[in-house]
Amino acid sequence: MIEMVIEQRRRSLGGGLEVGRVLPFAKRRMVGPFVFFDHMGPLDMAPGVPASVDVRPHPHIGLSTVTYLFSGEVMHRDSVGSQTPIRPHEVNWMTAGSGITHSERFEKARAQGDRLHGIQAWVALPQAEEETNPSFSHHEGADLPQWSDAGVHGTLIAGTAYGLSAGARTLSPLFYAHLDLEPGAVAEIPTGHTERAVYIAAGAVELDGARYEAGKMLVLSGDASSLRAAEASKVMVLGGEPLGERYLYWNFVSSSKERLAQAAADWRAGRMKLPDLDHDEFIPLPDEPAPPAPSFS
Template sequence: MIEMIIEQRRRSLGGGLEVGRVLPFAERRMIGPFIFFDHMGPMDIAPGVDRNADVRPHPHIGLSTVTYLYSGEMMHRDSLGYELPVRPQEVNWMTAGRGVTHSERLEKGRASGDHLHGIQAWVALPTADEETDPAFAHYEGADLPAWRDGGVSGHLIAGSAYGLVAGARTHSPLFYAHLDLEAGARAEVPMGHGERGVYVATGEITLGGRTLTAGQMAVLSPAASHLRAERPSTIMLLGGEPVGERYLYWNFVSSSPDRLQQAAEDWKAGRMKLPDGDDQEFTPFPDGARMMPSPLS
């Protein structure tokens, strides 16, 4: 039932912002179309926090991003002209396609302090859609399909699961859900998808006779699977159909190494438009960045 357990690896993004990197992993680059999965925080943001803690303007191609918060707030601005805060249990689904830039800043925390906790995920686009026009959609918490049953409180972030369909436009079959479970509560992991994973953000669960604690992701076999919360827990369920071989180069994803190199050169040369209202600084292309092969998962 459990093929592999991935432990998060703590990474500093600078300015005191720390994440737990889960995907990509050396032995498992993707789960379905999910190619990147970072656990942000939990961390307290002190009033007046340095701007170096912000996620400064940076580019993407070939993927969709979703920042999903359990607590705290980040201000999103992008090169399509969108400017709005990301708040708990809301969805900002940004499809980069042929190219987009955005920033996420800790403006609320800087003004009055905050407690930041959430997940940043990337979904690789199918080959036919890698160069699609960039797009952005925002969904309020009330817009997310939600349910309560037997000590489980769930929100469907994207895709289809549990007989529900989320509003975000996806380019391939997938599911992405947030569940809060009371101690002793049981939940089923959605079936009908080629690859699936369960990530424990807080708490402790048992699945397939094994115990998972905060910071661990289980990669599951296709067999039916149920989990049980041993104590109050917050988990993320994700999966879908593989989209094929993908390469990563910094913030860029593509089936073509040549396309990644072009994107890097475009960013270095200033040929990618910066976010409206946030074009006074940007994240430089990192020295020593290397292209990462992502074999078929």
């Protein structure tokens, strides 16, 4: 059964780069620990794309960012010393914990052109782990178990589902998978978690007797366990256990508004280390009071 349908809203990240923002939403802030969900592209980037499209160094606390690409390449650099390109069907898992900064650059696109298409999600950390040490890990190959069955071609991105476990270290129970569906294929939606959702990245699916197009997240309730591809489709299935209330301000996530205010003050005062290999610019704190009461749209 479908509890709610959330349609992506277009949001500018500056420099001409737009995303489809899905979470947080006014009536649904989180699905399990997933507190943020952006659909990037598809976007054709011509050779010589300006540096203004890059996402300059910026900070995070209290979350893990999960970047997964269908196509394209992004160069990641962070303040714990990582410099790693992410390519299709790979995962960059960055745990901010007590604080990390990073940038995302389109260096391949600048050199030769590219087609960017993917998802960036944020997973909130359990309260006891919100101040854990920051870390970064890159996953590909055997870390991302794959399977094919009756027109369903799956990749497990994180957590445990379909009898498989992915390589990224998660700090709370969750699942996150990418399904490529041939027309007419029927795909299982993992059960056994309190909160679950399906996001249609391309194509269209049928669930509970209705058709849903790309750009929609279907938040599930009850025991809905399968969907059917109305056409060739890319679908993300995700969910997990709720962690309790979380507040968001800019790029910060916390169970404490006071901690958000401290993070904002630290960034404004230059107390958060920039990436060693990418420290000549940064995104300033938004010109607004910090932190405001939680507000989602």
